[in-house]
Amino acid sequence: MLRKIEAVIKKAVGGKVQVFVTTSEKPEFGDYSTNIAFSLAKEKTFRQAQGKKFPAEIAGDLVKKIQNSDKKRFFEKVESTGGFVNLWVSKKVLIGELGSLLKTKSYNPKAKRLKINLEFISANPTGPLTMANGRGGFLGDTLAKILEVAGHKVTREYYINDAGNQIRLLGDSILAVLGKVLERDEHYQGAYIKDLADVLKSKILSSTGEKKLDSEAIGRLAAAELLKQIKISLKNSGIEFNNWFSEYENLHKKDELKKVLALLEKKGLVEKKEGAVWLKQFVIGGLFARPDSKKESGLGLKTSDIADPDATVGAGEKDRVLVKSDGKPTYFLSDLAYHYDKFVKRKFDLAVDIWGADHHGYVARLQSGVKALGIDSDRLKIIITQLVRLIEDGKEVRMSKRKGDFITLDELIEELGGKPSSAKASAGRDAARFFFLMHTPDSHMDFDLALAKERSLKNPVYYVQYAYVRAFNILKRADAESKISDLKSLSKESELALIKELVKFPDMVLQIAEDYQVSRLARYAMSVARAFNNFYEKERVIGENGEVLPERLALVTVFKDIFARVFALLGIDAPEKM
């Protein structure tokens, strides 16, 4: 819709100006508005042609131009106030838009279809998924769905760190429980380690001689076991993946790390010193120099949401170890191999990584490492989700995965709604999902579990779902057919307001696919629900004698259809009763 309006205005105004239209926040400023007069006032060529004018004057001229060229009555009203041009779209256009919206599932048929690798959660298989993993998980899952309906091909990937120190440590931790090695401070602790020891006990104790399992082998067995549990948690949370990428199987076993190392050596970017192999960060003149920090990223992402490599590269970045003096590769090297695999071997146009805040210092390193491999770092977007702090009795509770002291995702869902196996399973999932999706990843959230539990009935998700239930009930009771064209006879304020809100849906999807601000969708759901509840209170669809008003029934039908799509993207239930 935004693009259609922009096109109409551009045509009316003529010339080559960029036209940006936004939805208006207040009814007196129309349905949509544009600040084009302000931009024109500054424009050099415009000044030369028309002389210096104030925005308000220009806006007045634009209104006349638009009115004169709008023969088909696209707009019902065009006004200017304070330099803004405010637009009221005609009912005919709105209804036409809704009609075509109902018929389509793709909101951007003309879009360039990008092949996107979206990697999220990727929690080490050394313990259950935590509440914090849920934040990135819900974000990734919904972002993937939005990118898909916006026309892109998305691979949702979980990177399994099943190689390296932490796997040996996991195996060691289990041996410690079994009394085979001494307990150490750095061992993973918590009840789940004891459970794993029980499960793997006979396998470990029966292995002898040549086939005796070492820490790493045990760690790998344990990791596989934990991964099974992680997959169950993901299923309960409604988070889907379609690719599981094992570091061990796909990179280490295939010698991909060595290949990437050889590539870097060939480029002369590698140095051996102090018994280790290093990646030199500043060897190519200007390669990592700080470019214009104000430049827009290709996707129009907000720099505050996407860690900006240019902000830190050059300032603190230094040589980094790729291979340790004991001959083992660092995590950095395997990450480079992993991203080389994404971009070069699997040919993704774009890789989006969602990481927890504890990794944000790593962003610059990986970005410049990817650059060193000769890959345009604009193709790698890293989204950082800030920490979720758990508050209890007004004080922060420190969570540590290693110490086994944390709230799992399963526990969170259960607290908010009921056991995953129960009939009300989806309630907790929906409450948790909506809660996290409402907030931007930037916000440092304080999460008081007791309060969340107490307030779970006040969670906005129920408000949103309740609106859907109301619509469903009307349709069930009415038991009649209606057509989109029936909408024409609607004229009440609450009816038109709802139509205008519904029409925004595709714009919303496309905008999020551009700027990744997923929280907009949750907020949009709330405002649509509000518009519907308002309509519901004021106008009856089924009269007191049971007669059905077809035009209102049509509106309810459209609402239910679009709302179901919003729910699907958010990954929450569209309930028929509550």
Next chain:
RNA sequence: GUCCCCGUAGUUCAAUGGACAGAACGACUCCCUUCUAAGGAGUAGAUCGAAGUUCGAUUCUUCGCGGGGACACCA
């Protein structure tokens, strides 16, 4: 010490550089002979401070002041 994120209503959070800074919860007033009141209508209530850029700054820049996080031959 260096770097990153955050600072908005009593609370938890919103706001592509736009108009009178929005919601939810909480507080206070009203509204159930009506399709589920898990609802609707209304009232009160906020941009950490100081400069700067701009026609216009919650947003961008710089400097303070608070809170959180990261700075390994860990992952």
